[in-house]
Amino acid sequence: xxxxxxxxxxxxxxxxxxxxxxxxxxxxxxxxxxxxxxxxxxxxxxxxxxxxxxxxxxxxxxxxxxxxxxxxxxxxxxxxxxxxxxxxxxxxxxxxxxxxxxxxxxxxxxxxxxxxxxxxxxxxxxxxxxxxxxxxxxxxxxxxxxxxxxxxxxxxxxxxxxxxxxxxxxxxxxxxxxxxxxxxxxxxxxxxxxxxxxxxxxxxxxxxxxxxxxxxxxxxxxxxxxxxxxxxxxxxxxxxxxxxxxxxxxxxxxxxxxxxxxxxxxxxxxxxxxxxxxxxxxxxxxxxxxxxxxxxxxxxxxxxxxxxxxxxxxxxxxxxxxxxxxxxxxxxxxxxxxxxxxxxx
Numbered sequence: 544x545x546x547x548x549x550x551x552x553x554x555x556x557x558x559x560x561x562x563x564x565x566x567x568x569x570x571x572x573x574x575x576x577x578x579x580x581x582x583x584x585x586x587x588x589x590x591x592x593x594x595x596x597x598x599x600x601x602x603x604x605x606x607x608x609x610x611x612x613x614x615x616x617x618x619x620x621x622x623x624x625x626x627x628x629x630x631x632x633x634x635x636x637x638x639x640x641x642x643x644x645x646x647x648x649x650x651x652x653x654x655x656x657x658x659x660x661x662x663x664x665x666x667x668x669x670x671x672x673x674x675x676x677x678x679x680x681x682x683x684x685x686x687x688x689x690x691x692x693x694x695x696x697x698x699x700x701x702x703x704x705x706x707x708x709x710x711x712x713x714x715x716x717x718x719x720x721x722x723x724x725x726x727x728x729x730x731x732x733x734x735x736x737x738x739x740x741x742x743x744x745x746x747x748x749x750x751x752x753x754x755x756x757x758x759x760x761x762x763x764x765x766x767x768x769x770x771x772x773x774x775x776x777x778x779x780x781x782x783x784x785x786x787x788x789x790x791x792x793x794x795x796x797x798x799x800x801x802x803x804x805x806x807x808x809x810x811x812x813x814x815x816x817x818x819x820x821x822x823x824x825x826x827x828x829x830x831x832x833x834x835x836x837x838x839x840x841x842x843x844x845x846x847x848x849x850x851x852x853x854x855x856x857x858x859x860x861x862x863x864x865x866x867x868x869x870x871x872x873x874x875x876x877x878x879x880x881x882x883x884x885x886x887x888x
Contacts, residue, residue: 545641547699548592548600554692555585555604559611570672577614581607597641605650608632609657616661620668622678624685629658631693638700718792720770721777729791729799733852736803737844746845748802748810749852751859752817755836755871757796764833771828772835779824783817798837799856807843807876814839814874822872836872838863843877 559581566575584607591600608628615625632654636647670678716728724732736747754760754776761769773796780790780798793799800817802810821837840863844855858877866875 545592545597547696550695551692552585552589556582558688581611616665619670621665622682624682626658626661627685627689629654631689631696635696721773721792723777724791726793732789732801736801737852741846744846745804746806746843748805749842749855749859750800750814750839751863752798752837752839753863754796755838768828768833772826772833775826779820780817783820810841811874811876814841818874838866838871839874841876
């Protein structure tokens, strides 16, 4: 269902329902009867939209608006203002992303040609049965209603555009597989935390972790298994972290963690909790358990002259490298060897 169609059809049904008694009062039974069919057309468009028949819904609205404008201007003249109903049709067609381009161009051309022809054919038409005051009142009403419809269309597509922009920004900052922040987003988080800590003289922890023997998992069990491991492991890691912490897929099977307001020992404790959670995780693929382990390198960024985030990441990477060569599945601090298991409390 296209939400904007639901809103526009509400305006259309209400407006044409009001026209039925108005035209009877003005002594125009043909227009009154036509608006009975107009209400039916708008109700049909609404029903088609609810059934996801976008083309049918748009066609019903298009035919009704053009037909109504032609008949009303022919009987009541250009000064009645019924031609204004053609104006919102063009932006509606242009912004309707589910319509083929040919249909949009053709529909816009028909509306433009109809508008110009009505201007030429009805500019001198003056209905004898309606007073100039009533005609002017009709014109003002026929300005207000199309502008209201145009406002509904504009607001909807503005909101839709903003939502699409936010979605694209989120996608640009998110790893497509794990739904974790990607490298670009984590760099922004790290820099933001560095600026915050530099002002307050605080520190933060940086963990760099790598899945042990991940290539072997891909080679022996297939890349689908490897993808499942990355997805489920990401959920495990998120479940252990504190609310203020962040984890990103740094690349391949590497993950980078940001631990705000955390010293080196505290970061090591968090890393050991993560390591144990991964080691105990029940990750399965096609009814077979996939044993997974991770090695963690731990470093700390502290406010000092010339200190950079990249320095902290490099120190964590060197600690990770030592852990890999010391047997894997362990936590290594930048200033020490393997973190003792008793550090977890």
